[in-house]
Amino acid sequence: MMRSIRKAAVIGSGVMGSAIAAHLANAGIPSLLLDIVPKQLTEEEAAKGLTLEHPAVRSRLAVQAIAKLKKTKPAPLYDDTFAERITPGNLEDHLAQIADVDWVIEVIVENLDAKKELLSKIEAHWKEGTVVSSNTSGISINAMSADCGEAFKRHFLGTHFFNPPRYMKLLEVIPGEHTDPAIVSGMKQFCENRLGKGVVLAKDTPNFIANRIGTYGLLVTLQEMQEKGYRVEEVDAVTGPALGRPRSATFRTLDLVGLDTFVHVANNVYENVSDEAEKAVFAESPVLRGMVDKGWLGEKSGQGFYLKKKGPNGSEILSLDFSTMDYVPQKKVASASLEAAKLAKGAREKTKALLGAGDRYSELAWNILKKVLVYSAAKLGEIADSIREIDEAMRWGFGWELGPFETWDAIGLVRSVERMEAEGTAVPGWVKEWIAQGNTSFYKKQDGAAFYVHGGQYKELETAPEVISLRSLKEQNRVVKSNSGASLIDIGDGVACLEFHSPNNAIGADILTMIQQSLDEVRSNYNGLVIANQGRNFCVGANLMILLMEAQDEEWDEIDSIIRLFQNTMYKVKRFEKPVVAAPHRMTLGGGVEACMPADQIVASAETYFGLVEVGVGLIPAGGGCKEMALRVSQHAAHPDADLQPYLNQAFETIGTAKVSTSGHDAFKLGLFKPTDRIVINQDHLIHEAKQSVLRMVQAGYEPIREEKIRVAGSDGKAVMQLGAYSMRQSGYISEHDVKIANKLAHVLAGGDVPAGSLVTEQYMLDLEREAFLSLCGEPKTQQRMQHMLSKGKALRN
Structure with a gap:
């Protein structure tokens, strides 16, 4: 058995080494980041009177690499504060500290002699049980470790991360001829589960696979x-x-x-x-x-x-x-x-x-x-x-x-x-022989199972229990209900999954209808519901085309009906008598966010870009998004005498500037996730983890979320937010139409023109949302913004 990896050391603080250390930090694994000792002072160091022997100089390369992580785009870290999990050092003063880590990763120059020399130094401080790997992109693992001891070789292998490590799924694991199979399987499991990687086992050949x-x-x-x-x-x-x-x-x-x-x-x-x-x-x-x-x-x-x-x-x-x-x-x-x-x-x-x-x-x-x-x-x-x-x-x-x-x-x-x-x-002989046997494909599906050619015959394609494939379940006739926009799928253990599958997973009447039908089905036959899909993105928002067409035709009653349907559907989700867990991934915008917020819990992929972005098309959230943010403001300042304004200002800025989280972790900082929400680093495991959350709630004796009154800031809080918008306009940062949208948003978030500290119902807040939304739909400049987004794919500032 391979021992648990709780701490690591990364040797080499270049672009790749520091990015690997960053992704370990993303996964909650603290690491040492070591590099060589510089041979010359910088001008800044010389001006400070430092010498080459000063600790800050000796570890400069690693220190600078960690600082650079916070400025690099795309960001290597889920959250900038995770950089604190990386400790800088150098190979002369700190290499002995690898005796206290569980995994050492070599990420230095692609030169065999340099790597062999470094492995020799690592082995001098190495303790048996510690895994050592090379991030080489093509140098032989066996050649690298040729001069090392047998025990060291058993713990040595290649772990080739693809760049950038946070975003690229592939990790090639390359065993050497002496690598312990338990180390190989243990590393595969660790890298899949903790680092979220797609691991393939490669042979020790040039450039691997x-x-x-x-x-x-x-x-x-x-x-x-x-x-x-x-x-x-x-x-x-x-x-x-x-x-x-x-x-x-x-x-x-x-x-x-x-x-x-x-x-x-x-x-x-x-x-x-x-x-x-x-x-x-x-x-x-x-x-x-x-x-x-x-x-x-x-x-x-x-x-x-x-x-x-x-x-x-x-x-x-x-x-x-x-x-x-x-x-x-x-x-x-x-x-x-x-x-x-x-x-x-x-x-x-x-x-x-x-x-x-x-x-x-x-x-x-x-x-x-x-x-x-x-x-x-x-x-x-x-x-x-x-x-x-x-x-x-x-x-x-x-x-x-x-x-x-x-x-x-x-x-x-x-x-x-x-x-x-x-x-x-x-054509290679084995391919012709495979065809000669009467086979017409390398992969096939039969009786709900998938197979692929292996060793001259079909072998069943095995998937980890943490991986739930909605496509496979649909092929197994596990669809309970379906329409053009969504399907309800039985994912086992008394849990159903509501999958969006409209174009871009945009929310329209078909999806809203299927949500309501799904609640009825789950109420009768299931223990709980997961809202998830495995499209490229979770949901890009509501169907903007339909909304624009209705606005241009001045069908205000129809728009009012659409928004009421959205609000009522999300309200039913929130008050549902069985647990509901939303599992968003990647782009989750506007109405997609509002489809998640009423759930008992959000279990999100680490790569979730979550934001209420309606102001980008001249609108405000009206599917419960403003109401939910106002409720969170009220909950943050739970004491009757607590000041709502700081929390309210943050919500106003988040929605008013259409902020989108740069990761699932960032969504917490923006106030878009609740403290009880969770992050899953391996997106392939997302639906399984959401299902497990449902089952835990059931086992604990689930009680539906009770409605609570929302304490609002009223006219006083509204005035503060509107003053902020006025100041931005005076400084030239926003347009007149931006001010109009901001004033509407401030009115809704503050709870309208009521006294500060008033307690209002959720329905009252939903009515404010809908009224503001309808009025903005009638604005020509809003319609121009909607048209521009549909035709150009980006926001118009008019």
């Missing part, structure tokens, strides 16, 4: 482009979302990664493989080498395959012309294949549409894809034991919506292999 295949794919794309004369922007148009890949596609990805980094990674494969055909692909590209020599490294140097240039009409992004090596204006990329892919839904259908149109972009996609698929199949057994690990590595590490073998199934395994062989492409 994701970088091996991803680098190959990028290189064959570059070669195809040069051979056939495609432009940079053409390649990116084909190899992005049209092929189920990220928007950064090929060349934007290279610019983000850094061309020097990419050349180093590719060279690592070239130097460590023996197959001549493979070496030829990974051989250094003259184009890439030339760009690196010129300092065209991508985003970090300001130019790479793309260059942002300021012109008389604003900024323009130019692309590199390989024939002249000059930057030129991009040309519009359009074709039947790209249009077909754009119209198709889902990565499977998009890929098939792109390949099926028969134009030059279809040809480009096919020529790249077939090489990647064949290469992935050829590397099975060498870089990983199963196709599942290869597919997961590419989805989690490179953002592909489908892994190579999932893609192969999507385009038709048998048909595509026939085409490959007809074109002279050599």
Whole structure:
């Protein structure tokens, strides 16, 4: 058994090392962050009279790295205060302290000799039971530990985090030939449960799994482009979302990664493989080498395959012309294949549409894809034991919506292999043998279970008990009720899950109707309800298109009816006689927040971006959001003589500036979560954890939330908030229409024109919300803001 990891040490405080320490801090794991002792003073240190022996100088690199975490974007920390969980130090004065940690992570320069020297120093202070790992992106784990003792080797392995560690799901765990299997399984479990990672087990081969295949794919794309004369922007148009890949596609990805980094990674494969055909692909590209020599490294140097240039009409992004090596204006990329892919839904259908149109972009996609698929199949057994690990590595590490073998199934395994062989492409023998046995896919579903090819036969796809897949449950006919916007699904143990599945999960009458029907069903047949889904985002708000259309037609009674339905539905959720837990993730905005607030508890993903953003379209929250914030203000200042104003001002600022939390933890600071709400770091475990919360409430003898009166600040508190809005207008920070919205918001949050300290009902507050919302809907400038958001996807300041 591997011992529990309660404290860690990270050696190397560069971008990656400090970010790993930050993510450990996110997970509640304190760590030492150690680096070398500087050999020169900075000008600031010299001015202070410090010497190279001063402790502040000796640990400067780690101290600076920790300070930088709070300024880095995207933020490596869920909360800036978590930086306090990282202790800076240096390798000469503090290395002995690793005897008191449970995990040491090496994150220094990618150089075998340097890593071997460091491991020797670590082993001198190492205590048996402590796990030691390297974050190397491709250097051999066995070569690194070759000179270490047997006990040390049993505790040593690779843990390759993808950058940035907070946001990238993939973690490749690479056992050495001597690594204790218990350490491997223990680390896999720890990294999944505590760090929220998607862990794949990789073989100790050059660049492991994701970088091996991803680098190959990028290189064959570059070669195809040069051979056939495609432009940079053409390649990116084909190899992005049209092929189920990220928007950064090929060349934007290279610019983000850094061309020097990419050349180093590719060279690592070239130097460590023996197959001549493979070496030829990974051989250094003259184009890439030339760009690196010129300092065209991508985003970090300001130019790479793309260059942002300021012109008389604003900024323009130019692309590199390989024939002249000059930057030129991009040309519009359009074709039947790209249009077909754009119209198709889902990565499977998009890929098939792109390949099926028969134009030059279809040809480009096919020529790249077939090489990647064949290469992935050829590397099975060498870089990983199963196709599942290869597919997961590419989805989690490179953002592909489908892994190579999932893609192969999507385009038709048998048909595509026939085409490959007809074109002279050599297909690995095991793939042909698999097809010869009568199989038509690498994955299949049967009797509610999923299978994948492994060892020449289908093996059942096992999932951890903490992972609940709503898609799988629906395939098992566990849907209880459904309409166009939402479904109620039986997730076992007497708990049902309400899933939104409208476009963008926007809340409309269909979802509200299904919520009410779900409450009726749960009342009769279940112990409790979870509100969750597994879409890209939890919910982007109410259906703005319908609202704008009604406002433009001046259908005020219809808008009033819609808002009443929303308010009444959320009120029923809050007063429901059985426990309700909301489980939001990623973007949860406006009405999505209001769908969560009435729940007994919110169990949120750590990556939840939560905010009442209605002012961005010229409105205020009216589905109970203002009422709930006013209630929390009242609860914070529970004593009758306590001052409401400080809490009220914070709520006014949070809603009035459309603040969105930068994490689940940040939502607590904004007052959007209650103290009893919880955060789950692994989003795959979110619905399971929400279900467990429901069951705990049931076991404890659940009692519904009782209605309580809300103490409001009244006209006095309203005046304070309105004065703040007036001051911002006078300073030029906001527009006249912003002031109008702010005054309406202040009126609602303060409870209207009642005496300070008045006690009002929730329904009274809901009526204020609805009245303010309706009046703002009639404002032409609000309608302009709504139209702009729908057409441009961003807020209009008018």
